Amino acid sequence: MEAAQTSDVEMDLPPEYCRYRDEGCDLAESCLDCPFPKCIFDEPGGKQRWLKRLRAREMARLFTTQGKGIKELALMFDVSQRTVQRALKVVLGDSTRRGVKKNERRF
Numbered sequence: 001m002e003a004a005q006t007s008d009v010e011m012d013l014p015p016e017y018c019r020y021r022d023e024g025c026d027l028a029e030s031c032l033d034c035p036f037p038k039c040i041f042d043e044p045g046g047k048q049r050w051l052k053r054l055r056a057r058e059m060a061r062l063f064t065t066q067g068k069g070i071k072e073l074a075l076m077f078d079v080s081q082r083t084v085q086r087a088l089k090v091v092l093g094d095s096t097r098r099g100v101k102k103n104e105r106r107f
Helices: 002-008 046-065 070-077 081-092
Strands: none
Touching: 046 070, 046 081, 070 081
């Protein structure tokens, strides 16, 4: 009877016994060459979250190194000024936006 049950159920084989095409995604040519430790598509909102963080880091870089203003960054990235402010707060911290360097905080 057990033999009949196992033939009705597909076996779950380990990956080394299965053939599949590693086509990757738009972020990496193949899954085996992916720069991420865990597939971002496995995380809820993974790709969108990663792209937002990348955008926020770029905003912070332009803000600090090239002296771009919030209004200018909003126009460059086609977002609202408030979105730029939130991104800078996340990347640089609240005190940096107010003109106090992060390592010069007073307690």
